[in-house]
Amino acid sequence: MAKDLVPELLARATEELEREFGALPQFEPARTSDSVAGPMAAVLEETTHRLGNNYPYFHPLYAGQMLKPPHPVARAAYALAMTINPNNHARDGGRASSAMEIEAVAEIGAMFGWTEYLGHLTSGGTMANLEALWVAGQIAPGRRILGSEQAHYTHYRISGVLRLEYGSVAPDARGRMRLDALEDQLRKGDVGTVVVTLGTTAVGAVDPLPEILALRERYGFRVHVDAAYGGYFKLIEDALDEPARRAFEAIGQADSIVIDPHKHGLQPYGCGCVLFRDPRVGRFYKHDSPYTYFTSKELHLGEISLECSRAGAAAVALWATQRLLPLKPGGEFARGLAAGRRAALELDRRLRSDERFEALTAGGPELDIVVWKMTAVEAKASELAQSIFSACAKRNLHLALVQLPQFWFGSAGDSSTVKGHVTCLRSVLMKPEHEAWLERIWNEMSAACADVEKE
Structure with missing residues (x-):
């Protein structure tokens, strides 16, 4: 994981917040006595290990569901506010x-x-x-x-x-x-x-x-x-x-x-x-x-x-x-959205030029979600998608699966009367880093396809 600035920034902000309430008399919260410090540390260590059994949503190689990590300032501000734990039901609560x-x-x-x-x-x-x-x-x-x-x-x-x-x-x-x-x-x-x-x-x-x-x-x-x-x-x-x-x-x-x-x-x-x-x-x-x-x-x-x-x-x-990060066209926040959109367009372009895959017949991604099926007929395409999904995960590339109508893809014919669904691969390229990591994502997926072919 990259260096996390949140703990240091949060520690400083917490000190500032304590000064905001400096006029209050001191007291010792019962639940933070020295006697519980050791057990708390042990519980947090156990919690850390439990959380390690999760998908790495924060990483660019997680390109599956629409899961985008909170910005560090959001994490710090949320934790800082929890010192007070305000309730926005009413003005008096928050x-x-x-x-x-x-x-x-x-x-x-x-x-x-x-x-x-x-x-x-x-x-x-x-x-x-x-x-x-x-x-x-x-x-x-x-x-x-x-x-x-x-x-x-x-x-x-x-x-x-x-x-x-x-x-x-x-x-x-x-x-x-x-x-x-x-x-x-x-x-x-x-x-x-x-x-x-x-x-x-x-x-x-x-x-x-x-x-x-x-x-x-x-x-x-x-x-x-x-x-x-x-x-x-x-x-x-x-x-x-x-x-x-x-x-x-x-x-x-x-x-x-x-x-x-x-x-x-x-x-x-x-x-x-x-x-x-x-x-x-x-x-x-x-x-x-x-x-x-x-x-x-x-x-x-x-x-x-x-x-x-x-x-x-x-x-x-x-x-x-x-x-x-103000919500302004051309600002840093908007540029992050644009980077994900470009990554999606590039992935779609590569899929359309590779005979192993079939992208949507009617056109490419409208936002930053890309879907594609494997080039195969009927149930075989769904089986391949499942296998490549698992093979990618073994390489720490995490995609998603989605069921889509067969007629959305060219191999099913042009008529919307074609019945049935096919399991497809899906990638949500919503992290700004996905643009820089797209080559790595493509290479890992290609290697996963080769792994499946060898089986």
């Missing part, structure tokens, strides 16, 4: 951290072009999407929710929790929602909300948001954008192909947006964010709890959130990260 959350969320809103909105952090994307669909259900009770078959599976679950009917819309051969299939559903006249995914989990597909917004004008439904994974690509929209670029240009016209800072935003779990274009939806959150905090007359975040207790440390970490 006075400083609540203000930092409001400021951090405002920068996210500004990234999407919103200056007036209602928004806050959540414990993750699932909760953020639940809030968005809950509000949608309050506005249009009993009306259906629609999303692509490639939308995140939790939308179906969330709709069930909310007792709202959910319908799936067929995707095209790049994983994007088909407009003709969507309009077939809209003609039924019972749709309240369409979930538009900007960056699907499987392949990073970007639904055609501008065209869906045009349909909204005709059929009158809410548009919820699930940009949990892809939202930060708004900062480099000019580097995307035209369909994806147009979708991100239009994102500010959505009724609600979800983004996950614990994905591309360099944050620890869990940190999601939900934004509503119309601040008046806050009326649905109103409550008259007699046992919440009342010493502050300012609006507290618990009044615009379904969750009660929420980690103020998550807000502090996000605020600190955005302070260091």
Whole structure:
């Protein structure tokens, strides 16, 4: 592992924080007496060894799932805030951290072009999407929710929790929602909300948001954008192909947006964010709890959130990260996104020029996720993918597996009537370091293919 600056920086910051509370009389916390120092050290040593039995998510050779290490400043700020352990349910539970959350969320809103909105952090994307669909259900009770078959599976679950009917819309051969299939559903006249995914989990597909917004004008439904994974690509929209670029240009016209800072935003779990274009939806959150905090007359975040207790440390970490790396086009944060995108394009180019692999027939990656199948027929392609996945892991190259429709690949024919799925290899090149490590990644994968051939 590379040298970690966090312990040294955190030690200094902790001393500074102690001085902030220097007027308080000294006391000795019971749980930190000398008698527990030895057992604590032993427990931490055991914890360290247990954690070693994990994938190296922090390393560039981990190129599988969408797992990006938190920035060192986020880790340090989170740990520093845990000295106080603020609760951002209310101003009294987290006075400083609540203000930092409001400021951090405002920068996210500004990234999407919103200056007036209602928004806050959540414990993750699932909760953020639940809030968005809950509000949608309050506005249009009993009306259906629609999303692509490639939308995140939790939308179906969330709709069930909310007792709202959910319908799936067929995707095209790049994983994007088909407009003709969507309009077939809209003609039924019972749709309240369409979930538009900007960056699907499987392949990073970007639904055609501008065209869906045009349909909204005709059929009158809410548009919820699930940009949990892809939202930060708004900062480099000019580097995307035209369909994806147009979708991100239009994102500010959505009724609600979800983004996950614990994905591309360099944050620890869990940190999601939900934004509503119309601040008046806050009326649905109103409550008259007699046992919440009342010493502050300012609006507290618990009044615009379904969750009660929420980690103020998550807000502090996000605020600190955005302070260091502002969400600006052309800035250091945006350059990191662009590096991952370039790495994905280069990997896709190599796959298309190598007869061992088949990339998506309809086109390359829209964001930074690359998928490919092995050149073989039917079940053999799936078996090969499994074998190469395991062979790569033995070489410390960690990829992912994904099930995709057969008709997305040229060897299955051009017709979408081709049935069945195939197991594919998948790589999420979301670390800035992936661009510099791509040659090593390619060489290790090629060697893994040779290992499988010898077996």
